[in-house]
Amino acid sequence: MHILIIEDDTRVAQLISRGLKEHGFIPTTAYDGLQGKKLLEQNTYDLLITDVILPKIDGLDLCKEIRGKYPNLPILILTALGSTDNKVEGFDSGADDYLVKPFEMRELLVRIRALLRRNTNINIPTGNLLVYSDLEMNLSTKSVKRDNKEIRLTPKEFKLMEYMLNNPERVLSRNEIAEKVWDTHFDTGTNFIDVYINYLRKKIDKDFNHKLIHTKSGMGFILKTEE
Structure with missing residues (x-):
């Protein structure tokens, strides 16, 4: 399963990428909204993980644009903005799930698997x-x-x-x-x-x-x- 990560914090991006690789996913990383948008236009992904505060294109604006072009792509917002208003704005922008930093990799993986099961017919490996x-x-x-x-x-x-x-x-x-x-x-x-x-x-x-x-x-x- 190919996952695009849009995250401008290099350390966080590497942490997510490494965790996804360890669990059989194929991650690609973009460090700003514009780069992420271009990658989406050039490749096919099974899920998108994006921050909100991003250089060049804001994460929420990107979500709105992506949702219009790729209605079936699962989107998970991963951000430090954790108020109820922030979450509502994220979901209103087209996100399917919203996870607040700091986060545990285990919870992120559970959210990813749930989104993939919900949006595809593919059985995501778990358990043994x-x-x-x-x-x-x-x-x-x-x-x-x-x-x-x-x-x-x-x-x-x-x-x-x-x-x-x-x-x-x-x-x-x-x-x-x-x-x-x-x-x-x-x-x-x-x-x-x-x-x-x-x-x-x-x-x-x-x-x-x-x-x-x-x-x-x-x-x-x-x-x-x-x-």
């Missing part, structure tokens, strides 16, 4: 699903898919992949993996962790354009979308 980029792991059925293609993992490969999915975009040392996945201390004289990472790469990355499992030389391994 771990999702990162186009990789999905179902903890109940013990199944793994990437780009909707079934991937068969051994029990130990599954446990290693599950740990990486629970800790995306963070370097995992061999010591940490040995303790958390194998419940043992890493012996520097062995390469069993590297062997299993290689097994996963062949199954998770080999047949796909972009790689998810990367090596940080001298440090460990990381699950991320970019090189």
